[in-house]
Amino acid sequence: MTIRIAVDNCTGCGQCLAVCPFDALTLEDDKVVVNDACTLCGACVEVCEFEALSMPPEEAGQQPVPRPADGIWIFAEQRRGRLAPVALELLGEGRRLAEQLRVAVAAVLLGHNVQGLAEELIAGGADKVYVVDHPNLAEFLEEPYAAALTALSRRYGPEIILAGATYVGRAFIPRVAALLDTGLTADCTAFAIDPANHLLLQTRPAFGGNIMATILTPRSYPQMATVRPRVMKPWVAEHERQGEIIPVQLAELDQPWRCRFVQTISEITETVPLGEAEVIVAGGRGLQDAKNFRLLAELAELLGGAVGATRAAVDAGWISYQHQIGQTGKTVAAKLYIACGISGAAQHLVGMQSSDLIVAINRDPQAPIFQIADIGLVGDVFEILPALIQQIKANR
Ligand SMILES: Cc1cc2nc3c(=O)[nH]c(=O)nc-3n(C[C@H](O)[C@H](O)[C@H](O)COP(=O)(O)OP(=O)(O)OC[C@H]3O[C@@H](n4cnc5c(N)ncnc54)[C@H](O)[C@@H]3O)c2cc1C
Incomplete structure (x- = not known):
């Protein structure tokens, strides 16, 4: 399916050609022609002043995908039983977004014998903590971590998933997005909520940092993004906060994986890292x-x-x-x-x-x-x- 063209309205001005990111439009006899590279991104429709271009009725009339019920999730990265600071930074941001969306914030804790960290996450801003405790999650491996977060997401249906753009997050979060057939914006530096449609506005530097691009995931859930450590401010911990701890069993984890953990070699630095x-x-x-x-x-x-x-x-x-x-x-x-x-x-x-x-x-x-x-x-x-x-x- 491609964009629709009302040939009589086309003046051959060429503005649509300039904005098409996919080289899907050409001019023939001063009239615009579309080829198979069209992805229906709609950029040309927005720029056409003459109403010569429109989305096909199937797309234009597309019903908005209903918002999933389980609010905002943050991936609570931990290593050897200690929370990565980015987890608390994401919780701080999650709380801010949750107030606008009027939803709950959940932390997802994957690992083995890590249940003790759940209280810290609640104090740090989580309303609930999903804990998946399994020997196959004791050391970080991309496959089981991706399988666990994907299975959880399918079971509970979050609206948004945020994770740190750490070595861990960068390694497995793209797999999760692919498995869930949704979008992912990496290395975001700011978020906001579009009040008109409740979508997450995901802002990140683009073109070598020369512009800030705001990216949307308008047609699929969850909306997924990663954030570099130390970009967001953590929530001020409230140790009296109450929250729900939800242990989850996942049969998906009971299988052999193609990779196995061998050893961790710590980086040795002589000065303050x-x-x-x-x-x-x-x-x-x-x-x-x-x-x-x-x-x-x-x-x-x-x-x-x-x-x-x-x-x-x-x-x-x-x-x-x-x-x-x-x-x-x-x-x-x-x-x-x-x-x-x-x-x-x-x-x-x-x-x-x-x-x-x-x-x-x-x-x-x-x-x-x-x-x-x-x-x-x-x-x-x-x-x-x-x-x-x-x-x-x-x-x-
Ligand atoms: C894709 C991409 C990624 C990049 N990633 C990074 C990155 O991760 N980090 C990064 O830093 N840059 C990055 N850059 C490069 C960045 O654009 C700048 O070129 C770089 O940051 C400039 O470094 P600078 O400030 O040291 O040098 P300059 O811009 O040359 O500035 C030197 C400054 O020193 C001042 N100065 C000179 N002599 C003195 C003196 N005696 N006393 C006091 N002041 C003096 C000058 O007035 C000047 O302001 C990236 C660029 C691209 C395109």
Whole structure:
């Protein structure tokens, strides 16, 4: 099925060709013609001023899919019996969305001997916690985790599923979306609810961070999205909160899997891991040379923090990739973020702007970093940093 064309109305203006993402439209004798690449996305219908294009009646009159009853779910990622912080961040966001949708928030806890975490999830904002406890879920493997979340979703019918864009979430959540035949928006940075149709507006950077795209899943449920850790704010835990804990048995888990768990090898880091650091001193191209990162390291050590960097500094070979912060690096939310010689490109900001206190040092007063900085120091980083280090040492 393709888009409908009222040939007499077509003026051959070509606006529809420009917006079609699938190259499904061409002009023949100044009239638009559609080919099989048409997906009925409707972009051309919206742009046509002459009512020459319309959806086929079957699509146009399509009844909205009824909203499932089980509200918002968040995947409560845990490792070795400890909740991943992103689980509580998602609960905070889930609560905010639930108030607008007037639905409950459920956490889904998968693992083995993890029931004890349910209370923490209720305190963190869950109204109920589905607990699937099974030896096959003791260590993370994509197949059983995907089977469990899919089976739960089919049984209870959530409207929305949110998960962390962690190694775990990125590995198995796309499988769940495929098994449920629904959409998935990865790496979202903001959500809202469309009051007209109660759909989840899923916003994420696109085209290298140059635009923010808002994506909808209008024709299938659940609406699924992942969020990078430290982008959302957690709910303030209320330990007296009451909630329901629902243990669930899933026969789907009682089978051999194609992959088996062998061992976990922990990453060894000598300094404070960037993702967990409360203080980050980050440097950019303004540092001018690898050796100048020693200044950052000295300040970071004095403040008990870690050193971060922009992609420009990493690409220059001044510091290793594991220090890169931003869209293609790590996302951090430090209590104190000191940006030194960093211009404030959108791709960098997306990885650090939820830090509590941002101090920027830059000699260009017009640098975009000053727009999000709480404290801006206009000046030379090679004068300000040594003075700062000296002052901290003197105060001690
Ligand atoms: C797809 C894509 C993904 C990307 N992902 C990332 C990412 O994950 N992280 C990231 O950081 N970038 C990323 N980038 C790159 C990003 O667009 C910017 O190019 C980069 O962040 C710029 O780094 P910078 O601020 O260090 O350098 P610049 O933009 O060159 O800024 C250097 C700043 O230092 C200041 N300065 C110079 N000398 C001094 C001095 N002596 N004292 C004080 N200030 C001084 C200058 O005024 C300037 O503002 C990505 C780009 C693309 C296209």
